[in-house]
Amino acid sequence: MTDPKTLSPPSLETHVAEHDETFLDANELVINMGPQHPATHGVLRVILRLDGEKVMGLECVIGYLHRGVEKIGENRTYTMFNPYVDRMDYVAAVSNGLGYCEAVEKLLSVEAPPRAQYVRVILTELNRISSHQLWLGTHALDIGAITPLFYTFRDREEILKIFEKYCGARLTTHAFRIGGLQYEVYDGFERDVKNFVSFVKPKIDEYEGLLTTNRIWLERTKGVGVISGKDCIALGVTGPVLRASGVKWDIRKAQPYANYKNFDFEIPIGLNGDTYDRYLVRMVEMRQSLRIIEQAVAGIPEGPIMAKVPKVMKPPVGEIYHSIEAPKGELGYFIVSDGSTQPYRMRVRPPSFVNLQALDIMCRGQLVADVIAVIGTLDIVLGEVDR
Amino acid sequence: MGALVQYIQSYLSSDLTPGAAGNWFWATVYVLLVFVGLSVAVICMNWLERKILAHMQVRLGPMRVGPHGLLQPIADALKLLLKEDIIPAEADKIVFWVAPFIVVLAAFTVFVVVPFGPTHAITDMNIGILFMLGVSSLSVLGIVTAGWASNSHYPLIGALRSSAQMVSYEVAMGLAVVSVILMTSLNAEGTGTLSMIGIVRAQQAQGMWFIFKFFPLGLIAFAIFAVAMVAETNRAPFDLPEAESELTAGFHTEYSGFRWSLFFLAEYSAMIAVSSIAVTLWLGGWLRPFPNLLSGATWDLVFSLFPGLAFLFLAGMCFFNVARMPKHPLFKIQTIGLAGFGVVLGLIGVILFVPLVRDRVGDIFWFSAKVAAFMYLYIWYRGTFPRYRFDQLMKVGWKVLLPTGFAVLILTAATAFFEPSVEQWLRHIL
Numbered sequence: 009m010t011d012p013k014t015l016s017p018p019s020l021e022t023h024v025a026e027h028d029e030t031f032l033d034a035n036e037l038v039i040n041m042g043p044q045h046p047a048t049h050g051v052l053r054v055i056l057r058l059d060g061e062k063v064m065g066l067e068c069v070i071g072y073l074h075r076g077v078e079k080i081g082e083n084r085t086y087t088m089f090n091p092y093v094d095r096m097d098y099v100a101a102v103s104n105g106l107g108y109c110e111a112v113e114k115l116l117s118v119e120a121p122p123r124a125q126y127v128r129v130i131l132t133e134l135n136r137i138s139s140h141q142l143w144l145g146t147h148a149l150d151i152g153a154i155t156p157l158f159y160t161f162r163d164r165e166e167i168l169k170i171f172e173k174y175c176g177a178r179l180t181t182h183a184f185r186i187g188g189l190q191y192e193v194y195d196g197f198e199r200d201v202k203n204f205v206s207f208v209k210p211k212i213d214e215y216e217g218l219l220t221t222n223r224i225w226l227e228r229t230k231g232v233g234v235i236s237g238k239d240c241i242a243l244g245v246t247g248p249v250l251r252a253s254g255v256k257w258d259i260r261k262a263q264p265y266a267n268y269k270n271f272d273f274e275i276p277i278g279l280n281g282d283t284y285d286r287y288l289v290r291m292v293e294m295r296q297s298l299r300i301i302e303q304a305v306a307g308i309p310e311g312p313i314m315a316k317v318p319k320v321m322k323p324p325v326g327e328i329y330h331s332i333e334a335p336k337g338e339l340g341y342f343i344v345s346d347g348s349t350q351p352y353r354m355r356v357r358p359p360s361f362v363n364l365q366a367l368d369i370m371c372r373g374q375l376v377a378d379v380i381a382v383i384g385t386l387d388i389v390l391g392e393v394d395r
Numbered sequence: 396m397g398a399l400v401q402y403i404q405s406y407l408s409s410d411l412t413p414g415a416a417g418n419w420f421w422a423t424v425y426v427l428l429v430f431v432g433l434s435v436a437v438i439c440m441n442w443l444e445r446k447i448l449a450h451m452q453v454r455l456g457p458m459r460v461g462p463h464g465l466l467q468p469i470a471d472a473l474k475l476l477l478k479e480d481i482i483p484a485e486a487d488k489i490v491f492w493v494a495p496f497i498v499v500l501a502a503f504t505v506f507v508v509v510p511f512g513p514t515h516a517i518t519d520m521n522i523g524i525l526f527m528l529g530v531s532s533l534s535v536l537g538i539v540t541a542g543w544a545s546n547s548h549y550p551l552i553g554a555l556r557s558s559a560q561m562v563s564y565e566v567a568m569g570l571a572v573v574s575v576i577l578m579t580s581l582n583a584e585g586t587g588t589l590s591m592i593g594i595v596r597a598q599q600a601q602g603m604w605f606i607f608k609f610f611p612l613g614l615i616a617f618a619i620f621a622v623a624m625v626a627e628t629n630r631a632p633f634d635l636p637e638a639e640s641e642l643t644a645g646f647h648t649e650y651s652g653f654r655w656s657l658f659f660l661a662e663y664s665a666m667i668a669v670s671s672i673a674v675t676l677w678l679g680g681w682l683r684p685f686p687n688l689l690s691g692a693t694w695d696l697v698f699s700l701f702p703g704l705a706f707l708f709l710a711g712m713c714f715f716n717v718a719r720m721p722k723h724p725l726f727k728i729q730t731i732g733l734a735g736f737g738v739v740l741g742l743i744g745v746i747l748f749v750p751l752v753r754d755r756v757g758d759i760f761w762f763s764a765k766v767a768a769f770m771y772l773y774i775w776y777r778g779t780f781p782r783y784r785f786d787q788l789m790k791v792g793w794k795v796l797l798p799t800g801f802a803v804l805i806l807t808a809a810t811a812f813f814e815p816s817v818e819q820w821l822r823h824i825l
Contacts, residue, residue, distance in 0.1 A: 152782025
């Protein structure tokens, strides 16, 4: 998109600063931020072109965490590849698993039984909260508030405990199977989830108490990293970033998957598309997720948890694209089947990778400190960007 | 021999500081005491900051080295001293070598004029406050040279930010200080003073800490100083020069081991230094609380018991935690260590009740207690606030603090000038 030689602005409506007519003929400073940098959330490398502290342009260099997940998928059977998807967005592993399982189910023309659907929704929404909590902690840390990180990690622990009790793993859960679930929920699962919901509601107020009306927080986030809805759509940006720019697009509502159409929840949107709006959108999303969990846990139906799926999966020849609303945006799987046990082509559309494109237009004309804030607000996970 | 003893004793009976009395023996002793005391204070501060911040953030902080991590700062200091001394190949070696010493020198030299008590100071300079502001602003030189000599981008930006920040906040700081100096001239003789001891004596004479003087003018001036001093010492929320998430470590990114620890030492002693200025100028320095409201021999006695009680309280906390220690053989040494620490604190507390000692340490205790309150504020800020952006920081400095400082200065001057006549006029018509 950007010409690496000149770093010329992309042909979109951008926020390029006016030409600075200073009498000092200062050379531009090129700074290499990362891949070892505390605020680039992993191994992102950003080449910044600075005029003083003002960002004239930047370029992302990715690939430091490339593991060839897509290629691995083409050399494993459909079942074998399932645990690998957890390693892409490792803070939202359950969502990754949900997207993959549903894509293959669509390819096989099977559907998970209702009970499995409900448990899937509960776990995925719990995972959305945990992902947003981790985002909030690290984002606030980038902006200099160190305390929210510990609060969010304290509360995220409760979610991980539920995951651990359910499937034995905390982070890379491999919670779902193609066709449903492997494990029946443990005794007391409903009680644990309900307890968590009532536990975390006041905690979200606590985070907001630290940040939402904090003067320094407002100054650091309002009007920083503004992106218009038009630019978001042109760049393919999805998730909270898109919604904060005023576009009401959530795949849970737009193309309902799993059984999201059974639940009553709202899609928060922002007005200004700045970092503060993205913060507010995510905070509301956490509350909306709690709403979904409350409804889902009250209505888990009885019944089987696994659909009839052949032992050796040989989907019919064809291709499928299935996308879900992961915590970070649209997570899509494009699978081409040649009728064998392994996919012919496996392509993942990761939200972080696509959202990262917007970094350049969001940062132009801003200051170095804003770059950090914007990287934080995009909520990228490098495991997913590089795959 | 007799002359020597007489020379040494001449200070003990004098009501001057050793420097002002020209007694070089005691001046040297005081220099050593201040140096050692400051180093110990920095070590304590290190442990306290980590513990307090940890407890604010629902975690425990250092717990492994010694009971409740009490030996952690010592372990860290040892580690830093034993580390390899790395000077980057492209760095300007001499400047790189000198920079931390400039910073430390500036931070420590300030304490030459800090009055811990009416006679407990190295010297009483007649331009004390001017000297203090001047010397503390020298540390920016060290920071700029450190950033420049590292020959690397991050330290350079860090140093640029730091120097701009320190220079701009010094202006607001100076204005707040001047308003206090105006207040000192309101005594019987009508002459102001720049001497640190003189400023405290003026508060004593006027029967009021300057923070309450001309309410709310003194309070506003104090608030300006309290904000500016956080910025001046590059601490959160103004810690941009060492903004970890942006510039890795700012101007000392390339430093390691002993040289890095010098920057650390300088940062904390600068924090103590500016807190001492604030305490001296606005909070009555070594004066105990309510010197006028609760006066008399009985209240003097009650307040003189505070130092001992404080240490006994700390000892009590140690014993409380000894009782709470897990009863497992693995924790035996830790439990004994904590109990021993409690015994030492308790002994100090008991010694502080001895009348001879009690009368001498009261002023030092109240001064330290006030400075400690500021240190706690520093930690509290760090646990609460996000970081300002550079342009916002400059905006706060130049567009908020500076005009307010000017306004306070003018109003203070006007009030000081007109107050006696207004008072007379009021008396006349009433």
